[in-house]
Amino acid sequence: MTIILCTFVWCLFLLLQACHEPKMLRYARLQKPAWLQRAGVFRFVLPLVTLALCFAERASTAVPVWIATFSVAGLLVALGWAGLARYRELLVTSANVRAKTLGKE
């Protein structure tokens, strides 16, 4: 249960991190939302929350669990972001095609 919870919190942190990276935003054709400015510093609390969760579960194994859940969350966010980028790319492409068709008409 702790592993799932930690992975979820890490995913949240990494998503926020991705939203702060111009390269990631460009790739997914997204604009940086205004509310993210306020959440900027807040996101760095999340890794500490996961660490606290890991320590609460079992202190002797907290660090390996913390690191491993970060890696799995990183993979999940990378795959999810790639899917989102592909979806947005198709969306933009089809919108462009439709606009061109309407323009010709």
Next chain:
Amino acid sequence: MQDTLRTRMGWLHAWVGFAAGLLLFCVFASGCLAVFDTELTRWLQPEAPPQTEAFSPQSLDHVLPAVHDLLVQGEKPFITLPSARDPYLRLEHHDGHEFLTVPYNPQTGERLNVRATAGGTFFYDLHYTMRSGVYGETVVAFAGLALLLTIGSGIIIHLKGLISDLMLLRPFAARLRAWLDVHVVAAVVFLPFILLMAYSGTFIRARTLFPPVSYFASVENAFRASAPSTHQKSEKPAVSIPSTFPPLAPLVAEAERTIGAGQTGYILFQPQNILISRTDASGPLLTREHVDFSPVDGHVLRHVLLPGAITHTEQVLKGLHYARWTGAGMRWLYFISGAMGAVMFASGSIIFLMKRRRQSGERLMFRIAEGLAIGSVVGLPMGALAFFWANRLLPVALQDRPLAEGHVFLAIWVLSAVSGMVWSLLGRPFQGWKIQLFCLAGLGLFLTPLDVVTRPGVTFFHVPTVFAATDLVAFFLALVSFQMARRL
């Protein structure tokens, strides 16, 4: 200055990475299977019932005649006590390659009638020796050093984009770009795990890297020791073996008073003593603390717990590397991380070949390299799946069945390597990749039907977890292989 350093590191990263990477792919792939060695043994012995009765210490005495027989044969048998991970009482011994295991009913001590198999420890032996004894162990240890070098150079190359490209995966971009992203995501995101495994693995095998005798003597020893240990079995032990052993239940109770209740894991039998040691599941510190008893009358001989900072460092690194203390969740994290390590090596090798195809595509050395890459990246998973197929299809009464399973694995792997090499030398490497990936997909896809057909007592709606998980992983591997073959 920095660009020069990056360029130089790029050269080092590419060449050392490719040379050691093909072997390290096998090490990581077999390692991630070895994490589930006990569970895989249960898949490989489908006759054992999924549910068992509670453990009774009195049942241990029923295993003693078999223990005695193994001791007479010159083996070092040990009993593994039931645990949350494995509900059976198991009698095990090392045959020179893997731990052969016979399960017993934990309540009655009655031997369970199951097929002989190399079991999940086959992959454990493959992981750290490549089934070549001390010689293989030395090669793998040096590959571990090469891995540390590759990681260091990789970090320097990618330092600028370490944070910004952390999760940048573009699978639909140009082929080289897509593979680079796969390589970077697998390497950077799983860097802590890969670094830990590389460091702890090399540390554990430090003795083979820095032998106490000269390198020449250790190489001689390596070749001498890599021969199968069958000749040792005929040797009579120097100390006489007692004809009967004392009842084990009081010994276990006595050991638990010292080690802790429920903390005993193994009972090792030697002609001169009986060792009851702490379970590896007790924590990340792999102490192997044990209480020794006399095999004649069962009195306590000594309590052994190695102290000291260096010993503790070794125990922690071993504990973290072997992951025997972990629950199912953490074990899956190790498995996924190990699999991503293998993906890192596979993608790195593919990038190496893609970058050099145009300039060197016609050269013999390039073709040999690509043939080796096919044999390693696709051949090993094919061999592993063939091992599972062999376990279910070889006759149960076959003589030396565990060895036959290993031979099937090696035969398929060699066949894959030879076939990959032939296609590559003929100048049609894509054909080689494609055919083998389709074969891999087929082996993985049909493993579930094979399991359902050949497993006794299978019901459609009740699938025990170890079987379902193994079949699902094989199915997932088949899907990935199929997709890769389709996109080639």
